[in-house]
Amino acid sequence: MFLPEWMQNYQKAQLSGDLIAGIIVAVVLVPQSMAYGMLAGLPPEVALYSSTLPLILYAAFGSSRTLAVGPVGLMSLMTGATIIELDIIHVTEMVTAAHTLALLVGIILLLMRLVRLGAIINFLSHPVISGFVSASAIIIALSQMKHIFGLDIPRGLPAYETFYRTITQAPQSNPITLIIGTFSLLLLWWFKTPLVGLLKKRGTSEEVVQFISKSGPLIAVAFSTLTVYYLNLDSQHGVSIIGHIPPGLPDIILPSLNPELIKHLLPNALLIALIGYLESISIAKSMASQKRQKIDSNKELVGLGTANIASAIAGGYPVAGGFGRSMVNFSAGANSPFSSIITACLVGLTLAVLTPLFFFLPKAALGAIIVLAVLPLIDIHTLKQAWGYDRTDAFSMLITFFTVLVIDVESGIIAGVLMSIGLYLHRSSQPHIAIVGQVGNTEHYRNINRHTVKTDKEILAIRVDENLYFANTNYLEDTIMRLVADNQSINHVVLICSSISFIDTSALESLDDILYRLEKAGIRLHLTEIKGPVMDKLRDTEFLKKIGEENIFLSTHQAMSSLKTAN
C-alpha cells in the first residue's frame, strides 16, 4: 500500500509533539488566513478553505516534515493584484478566478517537476529577492492602512498613490476604527516582544512562551470582536466588520476552465508559482538542515503543486509555505507532517461550527495582524551588507525595490533578474587577468602587482581567473595582444589555466586565433596547469595538435624553467 515514508515509520513518541504543534499552528493560522484573504481581496472563507485540504496534500507529497502550508502574504498580494487586473466586479467571479489561479499554479509546479525546471529559481539572486520582498512588504503594509484608519481607498493602486490618498484622507478617518486598529497593533507588538521578554525573565518554559506569544493574533481578534459586539460599534459607529462567513466545509469542485480567463492568468500564475516555490523551499531547507534532514526539491514541487490543486478544488486560492507558521510548527516540536493534518482538521472544525463567532470581527484588527506580520520582512540589513560588499548587487536590489514600488511586483522581479544576469555576464566578460612572476626561488608564481616577484623579459606569464567562454574571449585576446604589442622583447607567452574549469567552442577558436596571431608575430604560446576535465575535452582538438604537446606543461614552474633553459 502506498503511504508517505513518515507515515510508514510513525512512532507513538512523535504524537504529542505533533498534536501540540498542530494546535498552536491552527491558533495562528485561523486569524492569519482571514487577514491574508482580506489582503487578496477575497472573502475570508476562501482563505480558510485554503487552510484545509492543501495541508493534507502537502503532508502526503511534500518532503519537508515541518513546513506549514497555507495562505501567505506575498502570494495573497500577487493574487489580489492579478485578480484586479481582470477588471471584474462580482465577488463570485473573483473567487472563481482565484480558484483557477490556484489550479494553474499547481499545474505549473507539477510541470516544473516534470521538465526539471525547478532550478530556475536559482536565477533569483538574494539581493533581487530581498528588494522584491521589502518592497512587497511596504505595499502590503500600506494597503492595510485603509482598514486601520477606516478609510475607503480602492485596492490595486500603485503604492505611492495608496500612500498619498491615505495621508490626504487621514482627517476623514473613522476614529473608532482607528482606535481599534491602533490598539490591535499595540497588543500584537506587545505579545511579540515585551511579553516574550517578561515571560522569559520569569523562567517560563520555551514552549509556553512560544504558545502565548503566538496566540497574540487570536487574542486581538477575540478582544476586538467582543468589543465591537458589545458596544455595537459596527452599526452605531460604522466600524467595518467581516460579517457573515458561510458555515460548513468547502465543496470539492473543479474550478471552471475558461480558456480566456486562463490566458489572462497564465503569466502571473507562472510568477506566483515561482515565488511560492522559492519561499517554501527556502523555509523547508533552513528547518531541515537544523535536524540534518534532506529536502528533495522534486518532492517539494510535487507537494506544493498538489497542495495548490487541492486549494483550487476546495475553493481556495494559491498557497505556499509560510515562514512564521512553519517556525511556530518547528519550534513547538512538530515531528512529522501529521501536525499539519491536525491543523487542517482544526481549521475544518472552525469552518464547521465557529464561523458565526467572527461576524463582528473588525477589519482593522485583521489589518493590524497583516502589518505586524510583514513589517519584519522589510530588509535593510541585506541592503547595507550588499552596499558594503558589492555595489553592483546593491544596485540590482534597489532597482528591484523601486520597480516593485513604482510599477508592480512582476516588472520588479523581471527587471531584477535581467539586471543581475546582465551584471554577472558583464563581470565575467572582463575577467581578472594577472601577470605573474616567480616568488623568490620557490616554485610559486604570483601576481606582479601584489607580490615581489622575478620576471623574465622574454616571457610573459599570465593567469586568467575565469572560465573561457564567448563573452570573454575577445577580452583575453585583446589583453594578450596588447601586452605583447607593448613589449616587443617578449618571445614566449605562458597561459596559466589553473582557474579555468571550462573552455567553450568560441574560446577554443579564440585560443587558436591567439596561437596563430602570436606565431605570426614570432611568439610561442604555452599552456600550464590545465585541469583534468578541460584537458579531456581538449585532447582531440586541432588546437592541441597546433600548439604541440611540448608546449603544454603540468606546472608553471616547469614551463618557466624549460623556457629559460631553451633561451
Place this chain on the structure above:
Amino acid sequence: MFLPEWMQNYQKAQLSGDLIAGIIVAVVLVPQSMAYGMLAGLPPEVALYSSTLPLILYAAFGSSRTLAVGPVGLMSLMTGATIIELDIIHVTEMVTAAHTLALLVGIILLLMRLVRLGAIINFLSHPVISGFVSASAIIIALSQMKHIFGLDIPRGLPAYETFYRTITQAPQSNPITLIIGTFSLLLLWWFKTPLVGLLKKRGTSEEVVQFISKSGPLIAVAFSTLTVYYLNLDSQHGVSIIGHIPPGLPDIILPSLNPELIKHLLPNALLIALIGYLESISIAKSMASQKRQKIDSNKELVGLGTANIASAIAGGYPVAGGFGRSMVNFSAGANSPFSSIITACLVGLTLAVLTPLFFFLPKAALGAIIVLAVLPLIDIHTLKQAWGYDRTDAFSMLITFFTVLVIDVESGIIAGVLMSIGLYLHRSSQPHIAIVGQVGNTEHYRNINRHTVKTDKEILAIRVDENLYFANTNYLEDTIMRLVADNQSINHVVLICSSISFIDTSALESLDDILYRLEKAGIRLHLTEIKGPVMDKLRDTEFLKKIGEENIFLSTHQAMSSLKTAN
C-alpha cells in the same frame, strides 16, 4: 593641425604599396559594389556611391591601416530585407530609406562609442555567428538564382519559398541568361582556383597572381557586357541588364529625417550596426596582429560610424569592412589607409566617366559574382568542430542557422544569443565540485575520482571549480548538505577556493547559511586557498568574523594537517 596619425608619419617608401593596393581594390570593388547593390534591391549607383566618401572618412577616423570599407554581402542582405518590410514601391523612396538607414547605423555606432557599449558584440558567440553567417550565405546565394536562371521571383520571400519557386520555375528559365550566368560562374571559379595554381606553378610572383586572380569579376563583367552588346542579347533574347547608371559623382545631401521612417528602421539599424561592427573589427584585428599592430575598438567605432554617415550623405547605404577586399588590400601591400583614398578616387572616376560602359552588363554576371563571393562563407567546419568538442555549442549554432533560414536574420541572431547565454548560465549554475584527497604523502590534494588519494573520514574536503554567484549558490549548498547528510561521521568541511575569483552577495549569504547549517549539525567549516582579490572583499564581512580567522588556511595541506592534529 589635426591629421590622422598615419598621415603625420607618412613616408615616401609607403607610397608604391598603397598605390598598387588601391588600384587592385578598386578593380575588385566596382563590380562587387554593383552586385551587392543588386542584392540589396537598390540601383547600382547607390552601391557605387557607398564606395567613395565612406572610404575616405574611414581612412581619417578608423584604426585599421588596411581595412577596406564599402558595401558587403551581409549588410546588403539585411538592408534589402529591412527595406522590403517597409512595403514601399517607388525606387526613390527605397533609396531614401537606404540613406536614412545608413545614417542611423552611423549614429548608433557613434553612440556605442560614447556609452562604451562596443563590448556588446562579445555576447555573439562564435557558433552563433557561424550559424548566422552560413544561413545568410545560403539565403544570399539562393536569392541570386533568379538572376542566373533569368526568372522573375519576388525578393524578400523566405529562403525555402525562394528555393521552391526557383526549382519549380526552372523549366521557364531564359536559356541565354542561364548560359551567361553559368559561364560567369565557371569563369569566376577558374580565376579563383585553377588559374592561381597554374600561375604559381609557372613561378609568377605572388603579387601578380593576386592581381590576376582578383580581376576575375572585372573580366566576367567585361566579357559578359561585350557579349550582350554585340549579340543584342538584351533586346532579342530578353537578357536582363543593369541599364542606365546616372553618370557623375554623388550629390552631398542630408537624407530626409522622417520620424515615422526612423521608427520603423531603428530596430534593424541596431542589428545592422552590430553586425557591421563585428565584421569590421574581426577583419581588422586579424590583419593587425599579423604586423603586431593594435586595433583600438573605440576608434574603430568612430571610423565605421563616420563612414556610414558619409555613406548616408553621399547617397549610399550601410557599409562595413569587407573580408575579401581587405585581404586583397593587405596582401597587395597596402601600408596605410592612403590605399583606400586611392580606391575611393578610382571609384569616383568610374562614376564620373565609365558608367555608360556598364549599360549592357547582364544581371546574371553580377549574380554569379555574389554567389562565388558568399559560398565560402558557408561554414561546415565550425559545426563539425563544435559537434565534436561541445554539443551544446553545436546546438546553439543549429538553432541560429535554422531560425535565420526559416524565419529571418534578426530572429536567428536573437534566438542564438539568448540560447548561448542561457546555456552558459545553466552550465555555471551547476559547477564541477570535486571531493579531494591527499596524493601519497605530498602536499597535493586531488579529485578522489581521478586519482588514488587518502581521505580522512571526519573531514570532507571539496573544491568548487567556478566562481560563486547567485545561480550556483543553491547548488553548492545542496551538494554540501547532501554530502554531510550522507556521511554522518563528518565533523569538518574544508572548502578549497583555488578556482574562485569572485563571490557575490548571494553567495556570501549562502556561505553564511552553510556555516550556520553546518554549525547546527555540529560540523565546522574551513576555507583554504582564498585568492587575494576575494580575500580583500571578504575581510570586512560578518561572515569572516563568524567563521573565525582560525578556520581560514592558506593551503589545503595546512588545513588538513592542523585538523588531523586537533582530532
